[in-house]
Amino acid sequence: MKELLAYIAHTLVDKPEAVQIKERAGRYTVTYELHVAPEDTGKVIGRSGRVAKAIRDVMSVSAARRNKRVHVDIKS
Amino acid sequence: MNSIEISARTVAEAVELALSQLGRDRDEVAIAVLESGEDGEEALVRVTVVDDDSEGEAEAFVADEVDAPAVGPTNSQDVAALARSILEELLKHMDIHGYVTAVHSHDPGLQGSTEETITLHVEGADEQAMGLLIGRRGETLASIQFLINLMVSRKVRKWPQMVVDVGNYRQRRRESLEGLARRMAERVRQTGRSITLEPMASYERRLVHLALREDATVYTQSTGEGEGRKITIYPAKS
Numbered sequence: 001m002k003e004l005l006a007y008i009a010h011t012l013v014d015k016p017e018a019v020q021i022k023e024r025a026g027r028y029t030v031t032y033e034l035h036v037a038p039e040d041t042g043k044v045i046g047r048s049g050r051v052a053k054a055i056r057d058v059m060s061v062s063a064a065r066r067n068k069r070v071h072v073d074i075k076s
Numbered sequence: 077m078n079s080i081e082i083s084a085r086t087v088a089e090a091v092e093l094a095l096s097q098l099g100r101d102r103d104e105v106a107i108a109v110l111e112s113g114e115d116g117e118e119a120l121v122r123v124t125v126v127d128d129d130s131e132g133e134a135e136a137f138v139a140d141e142v143d144a145p146a147v148g149p150t151n152s153q154d155v156a157a158l159a160r161s162i163l164e165e166l167l168k169h170m171d172i173h174g175y176v177t178a179v180h181s182h183d184p185g186l187q188g189s190t191e192e193t194i195t196l197h198v199e200g201a202d203e204q205a206m207g208l209l210i211g212r213r214g215e216t217l218a219s220i221q222f223l224i225n226l227m228v229s230r231k232v233r234k235w236p237q238m239v240v241d242v243g244n245y246r247q248r249r250r251e252s253l254e255g256l257a258r259r260m261a262e263r264v265r266q267t268g269r270s271i272t273l274e275p276m277a278s279y280e281r282r283l284v285h286l287a288l289r290e291d292a293t294v295y296t297q298s299t300g301e302g303e304g305r306k307i308t309i310y311p312a313k314s
Contacts, residue, residue: 061216
């Protein structure tokens, strides 16, 4: 799951070296904190959060395959 | 032999057969779907070899699309291959085994231009996994398609529209929306009262409008904002 988020984030940003992902695993829910360079925040959120929604949808599929739920928080 | 046409039960099977007959890899060929094999009909594909030692064949294949000069180092073949590899990478990370086939099509657009589309067909044996990829009302599919377009756009300067389909979902959904539209129009006609459908995405609303455009007894209108935008079918004013 983490690799999926990393792959997407690295492809979308201008500064892939600044991408950091923190993972917190709960019993049913996994939470990811996605950190990107401040100038890249818009690229992973998108207009009206469209990119963020797409990332969360795709992550949810990955989580469902593992019988989990997933949260993705975007930080800069 | 540089180009063959093969039919089989599904597009993926036909492509597999064609590749093994040609002894080629998917990267070395251009695939055109002639019949997509819906409703129990056979799928028919034409597979053309486009590697270096058959330049002529490659040119023959792209001859009808060279009007728009390729920008940057990529052509449509490369973009299709790139899009396919990105989608395969996403599927791999999602733990989903799916077979991705990229298909080029040229549809007549507005003002006589042609619209180039690359459709990425995903087929897999795991029905549950395919269902997850589609999501409720195709929302996940829309998100995947949006991401693919975005990720490809980060790598190339110019790219055709890319559509992602899973197990012919888009085709089936279109047929069911058109059926719904016609049944509701019939009810409006009989009762003389308008009917409002549930909220739909823009491309789905478009299908409903188009399905009833020719019907003189009703007219359609969209109301509401964003996610809640929906269609109402009205009896024609007499």
